[in-house]
Amino acid sequence: MTIPRIVGAGLIVIGVGVGIGKIGGQAMEAIARQPEAYGKIQTAMLIAAALIEGIGFAALFATAELDG
């Protein structure tokens, strides 16, 4: 059971990394385009990143702890 779990955890981390990376990257682009909207973009970015992170952590805990 260990190896599927490790692979699963790796896949989760890849997915979350791609997701948050894309959010961060696009927020950068948005800020570069409209520096005056920095605050609003940052807030929206953090919320979106936090939502993805929450799902990622939930999945990680499922891989780590379900089977006791």
Place this chain on the structure above:
Amino acid sequence: MLKNKKENAFFFLGYYRTFAPIFREPKNGVLRPIFLSVMQKTFLTKFLFVTALFVSIAAFATEAESNEGGEKDLKAEITDYIGHHLKDSHDFSLFSIQQNDGTKKHIGFPLPVILWDDGLKVFSSSKFHHGETVAEVDGHYYKLYHSKIYKTDADGTINYDEKHHATNAKPLDFSITKGVVMIFITGLLMFLLFRGLARSYAKNGSIPKGIGRFFEPIVLYIRDDIAISNIGEKRYKKYMPFLLTVFFFIWFLNMFGLTPLGVNVTGNIAVTTALAIVTFLLTNLTGTKDYWKHLFDPLGDSMPWYGKLPLYVILIPIEILGIFIKPFSLLIRLYANMQAGHIVVMSLIGLMFIFKSWIGSPLSFGLAFAISLIEILVALLQAYIFTMLSALYFGFASEEHDHAEAH
């Protein structure tokens, strides 16, 4: 390979022979570096890193082979130590010293244990001797096992099921544990701090003094950029006490977690669950009519009832699930972030003992230092995210639909 002492100086960079192309071959026994191009430098960096990695892995592997029993014990001990740190405990132990006779001396102080088991039982956790002995109270026997109290017989026998979980009975545990002590301290600290600030503001006519200069921008940020922008000018005021409290509570506890006190309160799922339950209750108890209407009748008058019916079979269960998923994601996020941060820092410190070579200490120190700096940011960020998302949910709940026509 090494002819004289001067070449020894280069030995710390790795193996002399692997770096031979970079250094001019010695004529009179002295190595001279030649200037490197950028490409060579990046190559060198990668090469050095990979070499260092393999050197250390190799060193570790040989160590493990030659000394298998000891190494295994060390790894298990580090894992145990990290696991122990992550859990709440019944005594406030700061660190322990290995004495000459092999026993451990714990530095710290015991905390009161409060059990409900055929009546109230109160005793000091020093009776457990850090899980080494059985505590006897009024004819009942209790033992600490993996930071939890189990009821045992006089010998302290713990029975296991096939998955190696203890099957002994657990009394109801209301003890003042390490986490509870930290919560009390943080509560007291916040009470004194903000009461003092309120007094100083009343006295000085709304001019910040002393530490108020530090806290005023934070409070204003929470009011203007978290509460007002998410909840709205009209209704933000009744949520402000909760938002400010939860922000500073989480922030302070996160910061306490980074000190050498070794507490991990916000990384305790019970604490984050309690915080999320408060958010959940506030969201739903202060929800307006529009909020509930939006839950059970999201499409409103835009469709006849026979059109809505098949959609609502799917939509309403999702909306109801959403009520619970929102606070659930809050609690998991805070818990997992703090837990993960602590695991990473502790593991990096553990590297020092695993490597057992000169590379271990600077590597583990450097990495742990860098991660600790990130953790300071994460401590603030998680407090901010929790407050922010709570405010967002309050905003959903207290929204008064002006855009009802738009549906």
